[in-house]
Amino acid sequence: MSLRSQEQGSARVIQAVPWKVRAWRELEAGRERIQAMLAPLPEAELMRQHSPLMSPLVWDVAHVANYEEQWLLRALGAPAFTDPAFDAIYDAFRHPRNTRSTLPLLEPEAAWAYATRVRAAVAAHLETLPEDSADPLLHGGFVFGMVAQHAQQHAETLAATLQLMTHVEYHPVEALRPQPGAVPQHEVFIPGGPVRLGSDDPWAYDNERPRHVVELAPFLLDAHPVTTGDFLVFVESGGYEDPRWWDPKGFAWIQAENIRHPLFWIPQGHHVWLRRRFGTVEPLPKDEPVQHVSWYEADAYARWAGKRLPTEAEWEKAAQGSDGVSRAHPWGGAAPTDAHANLGGTRWGPSPVGSHPSSRSADGVWGLLGDVWEWTASDFQPYAGFRAFPYREYSEVFFGDTSKVLRGGAWASAPVAVRNSFRNWDFPIRRQIFAGFRCARDVK
Incomplete structure (x- = not known):
């Protein structure tokens, strides 16, 4: 449900209150982003556990909706429309990520339908909320900001899952990248005080x-x-083999895990390196900030x-x-x-x-x-x-x-x-x- 679809019924109320305008815009932005990220994937991949470090993608969809129901409806006085026992399935603290694929998860169509029902109820309830309230959840729209940020944090988590995914290729549609001239690294003096x-x-x-x-x-x-180019010098100069540079716990960890370079780097020999970025293997870009x-x-x-x-x-x-x-x-x-x-x-x-x-x-x-x-x-x-x-x-x-x-x-x-x-x-x-x-x- 988009803001446009709500305009006739709620525009006057929402637009009269700045925090409501912002809240609705950010809630919709998070929903639309998650939908766009997951739309290219078949249902089987949404249900699959792609890494023990991450949840099945569909778990995040229903978890975000359940979090929204709990905080923007029940916590603000609206009636629940799901069995409270349903909360346990999508409780991030009750179930570690590597066990969530064993839960009776909603399948993708049902998860999206649940999210749609929650959002419609939130739109209706938002109209009834006062502009000012002594309730700290509503001060400045705090709880709406919390839920909007939570959704976007899960969108970032989904991106990390998509990067770890190897069972099926994922080729996102991306905006053009800037191509600035080379800029030298230098140090900036920050005064004390x-x-x-x-x-x-x-x-x-x-x-x-x-x-x-x-x-x-x-x-x-x-x-x-x-x-990445800076870090490559460290890698190729034997930085991962020299315990002088490492916290002792860190050196023990890289030795135990046989880690010799950042995650997703692919050595090719003769100082040639590639990296895997989502579904693409490409030359290592030396002018980007190193990541992973x-x-x-x-x-x-x-x-x-x-x-x-x-x-x-x-x-x-x-x-x-x-x-x-x-x-x-x-x-x-x-x-x-x-x-x-x-x-x-x-x-x-x-x-x-x-x-x-x-x-x-x-x-x-x-x-x-x-x-x-x-x-x-x-x-x-x-x-x-x-x-x-x-x-x-x-x-x-x-x-x-x-x-x-x-x-x-x-x-x-x-x-x-x-x-x-x-x-x-x-x-x-x-x-x-x-x-x-x-x-x-x-x-x-």
């Missing part, structure tokens, strides 16, 4: 709150992410280069700028466009570094948002004063020293879920995600 971290935006997640100030020493940060590297690989490269990974506070200061101005994005408050960043999944891979000159931060750092998630040195921990909302399982249960923070979003991330303060996290061995990095260095 205070930086205000976090966000009070109505759609920010609990782990981005509360806003707070920290003091940082001055540091140097790479102007661009580390490229784990935290351990990023950390090892940084040590080899005589540098280190930035902390997440340093990363956010670089994104905010050192002039004290509060910015939602490195370039300011304007929403991301194609001039600013490679986001939204239209290109199906990173763009060459330097493709988005409008991305530059106030201090001159490029490409902090989009292209690849950037690993940081920081463990995923709560900010002082953190309060779980609206449920512990979004952030709180993941806090600790087992996950590392990623910042900035990737080419597969949606603009609605990308901002200076957004915090992603994953295990340091994860490589199927669209992750890269840039390096930092202390000022001596």
Whole structure:
């Protein structure tokens, strides 16, 4: 169901309330993106478990719809129209990804029908909701932002599943990639001093709150992410064989798994490398940010280069700028466009570094948002004063020293879920995600 199909019945109510307009637009964008991504695949491939790391694709379709039903209908006072026992099948915390293919999943046609029924009910219920409410779920449309971002996060997860898929070829239709001139890597000096971290935006997640100030020493940060060509030098110089560069746990892991290069790279001998990108095998593009590297690989490269990974506070200061101005994005408050960043999944891979000159931060750092998630040195921990909302399982249960923070979003991330303060996290061995990095260095 599109916004256009709802105009006659709900346009006056929705258009009168800015957060409702935004909420509906973002909900529809997420639905349309997932439908377009999965439309080329036959039903058998939607039901198949393509990797133990990922769910069957159809599980995500119904899970997103079930999450929408729970939070935009039941949590806001609308009656349920599915058996609550149905929730258990699509509970991400009850069933690990590698077991979900054994569940009694809705088949694709039924999953899409369920999603359509939920969306129609949400459209009707949205009209009845007040513009202002004391309910924290409705303040600024928070819960609608949470659900819209959740859908787009699953679209990114689906993209990772499609990349892992080998049973059937998948050739996405992609937008043309920019072809900028070569841009040299260099370091940008970031002055020390205070930086205000976090966000009070109505759609920010609990782990981005509360806003707070920290003091940082001055540091140097790479102007661009580390490229595939940069990383290739590390690979071909024996970086994966030399324990000097590796966290001991990371070196034990790559030895046990016989890892000698980033995921999806294909060595051909005589310094010739290919990569598999979805259904295409192509020459390794040396001017793109390297992706599909784990935290351990990023950390090892940084040590080899005589540098280190930035902390997440340093990363956010670089994104905010050192002039004290509060910015939602490195370039300011304007929403991301194609001039600013490679986001939204239209290109199906990173763009060459330097493709988005409008991305530059106030201090001159490029490409902090989009292209690849950037690993940081920081463990995923709560900010002082953190309060779980609206449920512990979004952030709180993941806090600790087992996950590392990623910042900035990737080419597969949606603009609605990308901002200076957004915090992603994953295990340091994860490589199927669209992750890269840039390096930092202390000022001596």
